[in-house]
Amino acid sequence: MKKILAAVIDRGMIGLLVPCVGASAISEEKQASVAENCETIKARLVTLQHSDSRTRVYLGRYYEIILSDFITPLNIWLVGHNVSNTGLIDNQSNFALKRGDFVSDYITYQKSLEGLVAMDCKNEPSKFYDELVRVREKREIVENDVKKMRSLMTEQVMLVKDLRGKL
Amino acid sequence: MKTAGARLVILGVMAIMIAVATTGVSLAVYHNSGDIYLDRSRPGFLPDEEEIDSEIDEDEYDFDENSMLTKENLDEYLEKLDGEIKAVDAYQNPFAADALSDEKLGI
Numbered sequence A: 001m002k003k004i005l006a007a008v009i010d011r012g013m014i015g016l017l018v019p020c021v022g023a024s025a026i027s028e029e030k031q032a033s034v035a036e037n038c039e040t041i042k043a044r045l046v047t048l049q050h051s052d053s054r055t056r057v058y059l060g061r062y063y064e065i066i067l068s069d070f071i072t073p074l075n076i077w078l079v080g081h082n083v084s085n086t087g088l089i090d091n092q093s094n095f096a097l098k099r100g101d102f103v104s105d106y107i108t109y110q111k112s113l114e115g116l117v118a119m120d121c122k123n124e125p126s127k128f129y130d131e132l133v134r135v136r137e138k139r140e141i142v143e144n145d146v147k148k149m150r151s152l153m154t155e156q157v158m159l160v161k162d163l164r165g166k167l
Numbered sequence B: 001m002k003t004a005g006a007r008l009v010i011l012g013v014m015a016i017m018i019a020v021a022t023t024g025v026s027l028a029v030y031h032n033s034g035d036i037y038l039d040r041s042r043p044g045f046l047p048d049e050e051e052i053d054s055e056i057d058e059d060e061y062d063f064d065e066n067s068m069l070t071k072e073n074l075d076e077y078l079e080k081l082d083g084e085i086k087a088v089d090a091y092q093n094p095f096a097a098d099a100l101s102d103e104k105l106g107i
Helices: A002-022 A028-036 A038-080 A086-118 A125-166 B004-032 B049-053 B071-089
Strands: none
Touching: A028 A038, A028 A125, A038 A086, A038 A125, A038 B071, A086 A125, A125 B071
16 A cells, blocks of 8 residues: 555656656746847857867877877787787777767767757747757767877877887 | 650659659768768868868878887887877867857857
8 A cells, every 4th residue: 555655656746847857947038048149149059060070070080090000000010929918909999999989979969069050049949958958968978088089099108108118 | 655755754754753862862871971070071161271281291100010119119109199199189178068158159
């Protein structure tokens, strides 16, 4: 009986919570600001799209160079000369994996940003802002990918210095 | 029996339909694969003049897989790698969160 009562209470509470979860957290003041500055916001988002595209191409090119001209050839040498260095091998696979994450996370982010730019912020400011929050989260994922890539580069330098010390 | 003119019209319509369908599929693949987001030849995404000038130096470094592994080789490797890392670092705070902040967007 207690279990049934608990379940009923739970469901009741969930029923009360659902509209709260679905509702937008944006204040009326912000809604008005989004609607009023809709065109400016969109123009800034488009500018950001362009600069992000430039950053993505720039970084992607250097990630490719570092992987294919530095990390991989050194490991091929190590394998060819039967030198065991699991750190460098692991770093290569981590670098390649994270690079893949960066590529796919960037696409996910850009698709969301594209969707945001296409939204009607004048008439649906609340929906627009909710979507903006989601786009921010996706951008943060890309930012973290970039930071991780940078730390893997530092690790490569450390591992090579360590290898050099052993020669 | 259809006349030759009618057949020609049907052939033309079919050719157009096939062209529209294949173009649609190509565009869908282009968009869904994410290639569209890397395509800098789109209007508005063209590289700036200064960007073209600062293209990556084509005189690339290649670690010689057939060479002996010496301290000198690794020093050169580290020096060249450091150059590439510095180029990556030249882009400060890529994809920083504040670019989408309320303040930056004017909300």
